[in-house]
Amino acid sequence: MFNFASEEWVQALKEAINSSAGYAEAAKTWEGDFYFIVEAGGPIAQETVMYVDLWHGVCREACLCPDRSLKNPAFVITASLPVWRKVIDKKLDPIQGMMTRQMKLQGDMVKIMKAVKAAKELVECTTRVPTKFPA
């Protein structure tokens, strides 16, 4: 089990992405790097920033960042811990999450709309990481 949004969890996610044939196929022409941000609140004392660089179906780099200043990613997705949990548990579709404003997205909307299938595969990858959420 990996603690959600820890350095170990991020590395396990990288591995899950890179061993996913589904993701490799769905994202073979897609490129872009992300901040996945868990908002402060509840057991999350301060906002947690995960960086993931996705390039043509592989994850080139993934790490936990001390804050938002380390990188300048093309996309930033922000949500609270319960919302991230719902996405990872496949109880909330990411598009639905964005439409209901539970998840906030910054970045090029055209690129995002072309990545819906890749996003679904990415969610599948997260489900393959044994995850322990903070109580």
Added chain:
Amino acid sequence: MNGFMGRLLLVDLTSGRLSEEALDSGLMHQFVGGAGFAARYLYDRIDVHTDPLGPENPLLFMTGPLVGTAAPLCGRYEVCARSPQTGLWGESNSGGRFGPFLRFSGYDGVLFTGKAARPTYLAIRDGHAELRDAAHLWGKDTYETQEAIQAELQGTKLSIACIGVAGEGLVKYAAVINDWGRAAGRTGMGAVMGSKNLKAIAVGGQGQVPLANPDAFSAAVQATIEAVKEDVKGQFLTAGGTASTVDTTMWMGDIPNKHYSMALWEPVAKLGGGTMAETILTGQKACYRCVIGCGRVTRIGGRHATESIDGPEYETVAAYGSLILSDDLEGTAYASHLCNRFGLDTISAGSTIAFAYQLYNRGILTSKDTGGLKLDWGDIEPALTLTKQIAHREGLGDLLAEGSRALGRRYGVEDQAIQVNGLELPMHDPRAFVGMGLVYATSPRGACHNQGDMFLVDLGAPVPELDIQLGNRLESSEEKALMTSRVMDWRTLYNSLVMCVFCNPSADLVLDLLNGATGWNLSRDELLPLGQRAFQMKRLLNGKLGLTAANDRLPKPVLQPLVDPAVETQPPDMSILLPAYYRIRDWDEFTGMPSAGRMTELGLQDLVAH
């Protein structure tokens, strides 16, 4: 009367007489404007004997209290009459600038009656209305018509709504086209114009909509603009146009493929707003005061090279793309161009053509029927040829011009036509969002997504302040029927206001806009009943035109399951949804009409005796 110009222009095309009528403030309070007002107004003027294409069918262009104000999403108008396509209530709306410009010309609406002896157009400039000869415009396409009228009436900034050859030829789903490529496409209002020898309406002027409380209204406008900008739906629409829906919902089985026989066809992504933005897109267009600008301007090369095309929109890329398994984006853009120029509804045209493809591939239609055209899945070229034939009523096009129901009837497969009451389904498969099944079966104008976008609600756009909650998109239940009825009431109010359904500020903001403009001082609790009153009004009018409970049926093919392991779909269970919906609506199980009690509750008691 604040929020209104206060008058309707009455045009008797038979005599050429023009007159005015003051708007009845009581009626405006009851029905707000737009299509709601039109339903009540036309109720007294049409019945089951009215020939939709006869001089006796009145045609009403109508705006609402927010049209032409600074409010975003309100640059629209409605056009209403008995529909030649369905024989029922006909209603269609369009964006652009025509609605606002009609108000600036001095009127809230225009009622046409009779039939002109020769082709005619109406011009209203700064309160002065005149009928003008349009013989030289007859036969011209909608763009040529708009250009010619602009050149003729120099001096006033104008917006023009007109018909093309499809309307002249009484194609049952002829559209009214305004502001170059904006279309009031549904229910054949273009054919009604054609039947009256009415080619166009040109409007413009310096009028201003009087506001009850300009400061409060202005604050509501600012807040609405902010809300719209923050809405991710609006951001998708700005970036990808309405075709961004392809990218986001194809994975749910929303976009119909191969004439409603496949849940997922991955090449459809090539028709999405994302691909469009990266390939043929050259610009964007917005309706009056809209901060989203979902309209696309595209350029295509190759065999149909065209420098500037309005569109394609979502419905067009689906109707001319995935429905016939074509991923030719440029081809669908050209189809959009043809439909705009001829004045055709792309949904009904594309869907009827796709039905012809299906019948051809099942051997029911032969090359003899098609005049040698091979309607092979994936090839858009014959669809483009058929579009031209429909517009000119040539060859097979003459039959297709009557719609998919007539095509099915001719070949003994009417039950396979994807239509409700003669109106083809929009491009949202009810097996992806079962609430859409209920919307299509019970919408007042036949299968329609504009009077209840359950696909958007269950995708992630609930209206919690009106207790319209997000639900499981595949669950047929009492709750789904309840949510669907509320959404339909809410959207019916939108069509009275007249407001764009694509992006949705909160109900409280809509309320602030309405109160700020009219001074009506409505409360939030009054919004859905206002919508329901107009909805039931349309139902009563349909009853007068012959509709009963037997009309509330979905076409058989969309009640069959789709099988694709990658996409979860489920046919709507109408045995659960429809009875629940009837209970909520208080509709009689045979007549399909609301009870006297419900009518009285909604202030429609004067119609009980009818």
